[in-house]
Amino acid sequence: MLTAELAPLAGDGPRVAAHRETEIAAALAALGGPAHLWLGGPGARPTDLPTRRYTDSGMQWGPDGRATAAGDAPEDSLTRADLGEVVDDVRAAIRSTGADAVVTYDDDGGYGHPDHVRVHAAARYAARAEEVAFSMIVDADSGRADVTVDVLPVRGKVRAALEQYRSQLTVDAADPRDPGALSYVLPHGARQAVPALEGFRHDVPPVPTAPQSFAEMSGPGRAAALVVAAAVGLIVGGLGTVTHQQTVPIGSWSAAPIGMVLTMLIVIGVVVGVRLLYRSRLLVAAVGVGVILATQVLVAVAGTSSPLVLANAAGYVWTFGPAVVAMLVLAWPDLSGLRADPARQADRSEVAAPHG
Numbered sequence: 001m002l003t004a005e006l007a008p009l010a011g012d013g014p015r016v017a018a019h020r021e022t023e024i025a026a027a028l029a030a031l032g033g034p035a036h037l038w039l040g041g042p043g044a045r046p047t048d049l050p051t052r053r054y055t056d057s058g059m060q061w062g063p064d065g066r067a068t069a070a071g072d073a074p075e076d077s078l079t080r081a082d083l084g085e086v087v088d089d090v091r092a093a094i095r096s097t098g099a100d101a102v103v104t105y106d107d108d109g110g111y112g113h114p115d116h117v118r119v120h121a122a123a124r125y126a127a128r129a130e131e132v133a134f135s136m137i138v139d140a141d142s143g144r145a146d147v148t149v150d151v152l153p154v155r156g157k158v159r160a161a162l163e164q165y166r167s168q169l170t171v172d173a174a175d176p177r178d179p180g181a182l183s184y185v186l187p188h189g190a191r192q193a194v195p196a197l198e199g200f201r202h203d204v205p206p207v208p209t210a211p212q213s214f215a216e217m218s219g220p221g222r223a224a225a226l227v228v229a230a231a232v233g234l235i236v237g238g239l240g241t242v243t244h245q246q247t248v249p250i251g252s253w254s255a256a257p258i259g260m261v262l263t264m265l266i267v268i269g270v271v272v273g274v275r276l277l278y279r280s281r282l283l284v285a286a287v288g289v290g291v292i293l294a295t296q297v298l299v300a301v302a303g304t305s306s307p308l309v310l311a312n313a314a315g316y317v318w319t320f321g322p323a324v325v326a327m328l329v330l331a332w333p334d335l336s337g338l339r340a341d342p343a344r345q346a347d348r349s350e351v352a353a354p355h356g
Contacts, residue, residue: 001167002187009167013074016167017055023164030160037093039078039086039119044093054078054086057114061188067112078115083122090126101133102126103200110137124203134203145199152180152196162194214280229274229283233290236270237322239263240291241298241308244318260314267291267322271329281330288326295319 001010009015028036037044040052057077058070073079078086094102104123109116120136127134140148151158159182163171169184172191182194214225246259274283295318299309309315 002170003166006167013055019167023167026164027161030164031157035097037097039089039093043096044089046088046092049088052076054081057118059113059115062112065188065190067109067114069114073114079118083118083125086118086122087125087129090122091130094126094130094132099132101135103135103137106136106138106201127203135200136203138199138201140195140197140199142199144201146202148197148199150196151198155180155182155196158182158194214278214283225278225280225283226286229286230290232270233287233292234294235290236263236266236287237291237294238298240267240318240322241295245308245310245312245314257314260317263318264321264325268325271322271325275329275332279334284326284329288322288330291322291326295322 001007001016006019009019024036028034038053040054042051045051053076055074055077057073057079059067060070062068069079090102093099102123105116105120107117107120109118109120124134124136135146138144159171159174162169162182162184169186171182171184175181180196183191184194185191214222217225240263244259244263247255248258249255271284271287274280274287295309309319
């Protein structure tokens with residue numbers, strides 16, 4: 001504990017943890033108050049498991065100035081927990097927040113802390129299992145970064161956040177000659193400069209999300225969708241032309257127009273389904289054209305004496321019905337913009353572990 005007023009807490013694990021929880025709350029407030037979860041707690045724990053607290057695994061400073069395991073990690077510490085359990089907690093956090101990316105420490109935990117190393121492994125496995133992007137923090141000048149971010153514009157917030165960790169580091173006073181400079185001193189005396197560029201290295205690319213609408217498809221995908229839609233229309237049109245006159249006797253003097261009803265229901269189902277699933281008038285038009293084209297081609301091939309399309313109720317319905325259905329479906333407004341996307345509306349959240 002780096003300050004005189006906090007010195008009495010040294011060695012008292014629960015009190016240190018409680019104090020450091022207030023430090024992270026203050027740091028998050030300085031950053032604008034992003035949502036926050038504790039690993040193992042509500043939102044970051046499978047709902048069929050009781051919540052738990054991961055305590056600090058402890059560490060010691062090695063001769064090279066990096067952290068190493070202390071060798072006396074408590075039973076309830078993060079590194080003593082089953083890795084699969086920790087992974088499941090991170091997966092629960094990804095799901096509860098609707099996160100589309102995970103960012104965490106490099107595989108060495110930043111400076112070697114065993115809890116940081118553990119979190120890297122758990123987060124990486126969880127991101128892969130949930131099929132979301134995974135990135136790790138690396139030195140922007142190391143040549144390992146896939147992307148760098150200029151953080152000088154938010155230097156003030158970063159300083160304010162770091163200043164909240166009074167038990168863990170000492171932030172150097174601002175230099176009026178270099179307002180962008182920011183550094184701090186760790187308990188073992190090492191001074192760390194906060195870089196102006198942050199670097200991030202991506203893991204293997206996540207599994208691409210399948211297109212949800214015609215507009216989201218690639219050029220070749222759209223062309224293929226149009227061909228498939230027209231082919232479906234041709235098939236429906238052909239089957240409908242052949243079967244729409246079918247009836248089922250119901251008594252001695254009447255028959256149910258089962259063919260007409262079924263063929264029109266199929267047309268309605270296909271056309272409405274295409275519009276709802278792919279939100280595309282163009283695909284609806286392709287299906288409609290396919291149905292009409294198949295009907296006209298079959299009638300033309302069979303000749304004027306063909307029994308395929310007769311001058312009766314079923315014939316008139318099949319001749320004009322598909323076109324009317326397609327026009328009605330083409331005419332209704334696009335309401336897809338009213339759909340809520342919970343994953344995009346979810347708050348950006350930060351997950352911290354362990355307590356202390």
